[in-house]
Amino acid sequence: MPLQIISATSAHAAEINTLLHELAAFEKLPEGPELSEGQIGEAIANKNLHGLLAYMDEELAGFALFDYSFCTWQGKYMFLHEIFVRPAHRKHGVGKGLWKSIAKLAHEQNLARIQLDVLDWNTDAIKFYKAFGAVDFTKEEGWRDFRVPRSEIAKFAAANPSAPV
Amino acid sequence: MSFTIIPATTDHAAVINSMTHELAEFEKLPNGPQLSESEFREAIAEKNLFGFVALIEEQIVGFVMCYYGFSTWQGKFIFMEDLYVRPAHRKGGIGKALWKEVAKVAYEQNLRRIQWTVLDWNTNAINFYKSIGATDMHDRDGWLDFRLFRPAIAQFVGGNSENGV
Numbered sequence: 001m002p003l004q005i006i007s008a009t010s011a012h013a014a015e016i017n018t019l020l021h022e023l024a025a026f027e028k029l030p031e032g033p034e035l036s037e038g039q040i041g042e043a044i045a046n047k048n049l050h051g052l053l054a055y056m057d058e059e060l061a062g063f064a065l066f067d068y069s070f071c072t073w074q075g076k077y078m079f080l081h082e083i084f085v086r087p088a089h090r091k092h093g094v095g096k097g098l099w100k101s102i103a104k105l106a107h108e109q110n111l112a113r114i115q116l117d118v119l120d121w122n123t124d125a126i127k128f129y130k131a132f133g134a135v136d137f138t139k140e141e142g143w144r145d146f147r148v149p150r151s152e153i154a155k156f157a158a159a160n161p162s163a164p165v
Numbered sequence: 166m167s168f169t170i171i172p173a174t175t176d177h178a179a180v181i182n183s184m185t186h187e188l189a190e191f192e193k194l195p196n197g198p199q200l201s202e203s204e205f206r207e208a209i210a211e212k213n214l215f216g217f218v219a220l221i222e223e224q225i226v227g228f229v230m231c232y233y234g235f236s237t238w239q240g241k242f243i244f245m246e247d248l249y250v251r252p253a254h255r256k257g258g259i260g261k262a263l264w265k266e267v268a269k270v271a272y273e274q275n276l277r278r279i280q281w282t283v284l285d286w287n288t289n290a291i292n293f294y295k296s297i298g299a300t301d302m303h304d305r306d307g308w309l310d311f312r313l314f315r316p317a318i319a320q321f322v323g324g325n326s327e328n329g330v
Binding site: 020024029032034039043065067071072073075076079099100103104106107111112113114116119121126134136137139141142143146147148150151153154155156157 | 240
């Protein structure tokens with residue numbers, strides 16, 4: 001059977017976890033994923049995370065993971081966290097099929113945008129996204145993604161909470 | 166002049182919404198904010214947005230607005246959407262105090278990160294964020310912020326998506 005795309009349930013947590021690690025390894029950030037399979041399953045069950053799984057001839061070929069957020073400028077939008085096709089299944093329309101399913105979901109809900117991060121050296125992915133009309137917002141308007149990790153949060157939040165700032 | 170910080174409520178929606186426009190002007194993106202005052206109020210009421218306001222003699226002089234996201238790598242996190250202090254009230258510790266309230270929320274929930282975007286030319290903001298332990302994720306890993314907007318979504322879903330995109 002050719003390409004089949006289904007909505008992920010918590011029962012797919014193990015497959016999703018496997019693909020997450022494969023993608024992180026490709027991104028040269030293998031230590032990135034910190035969630036357990038149980039936490040992934042729970043997130044899907046609680047609808048904090050949504051996913052699509054792609055199968056080619058019943059073999060797991062790829063996935064897309066996303067959630068919904070609310071922005072003060074445009075309201076509800078979709079954040080596409082991961083989209084990945086396993087190397088052995090590339091060039092068969094799996095990526096486009098996943099992207100189309102994502103776009104349909106966003107369109108049906110009349111969302112203002114789909115947002116995602118991509119690594120600046122990942123030229124194949126950049127071409128793929130631009131082909132579907134995505135814009136490099138870092139280049140276009142100069143936005144940079146900043147983060148403060150738990151250790152720094154703790155320093156700032158817990159130290160002398162009642163002292164004058 | 167002393168200030169107080171309190172959680173943002175729907176009563177503050179009108180003022181925060183108008184200050185969002187002030188911030189967008191400063192960011193040289195005056196057409197960015199597209200939400201109406203009632204959409205803003207509804208978002209706060211439904212807890213799609215949360216935040217804090219800084220008051221001097223009962224006037225709002227600054228605010229921070231946030232929402233929750235879910236990362237496939239690190240689970241629940243806070244996305245800080247806007248942090249703004251009116252020019253006349255700067256250098257008085259208000260920005261840091263607003264930020265501290267967000268950090269406390271993240272700390273109490275043991276979240277792995279707070280995330281936001283900042284414009285690459287906004288050196289004052291960048292210096293402030295680096296002083297509180299933030300990392301520029303583009304510098305660190307090479308991440309770029311990509312977006313696909315509603316017209317492009319519609320075109321992809323309804324248009325010539327079969328023709329070799």
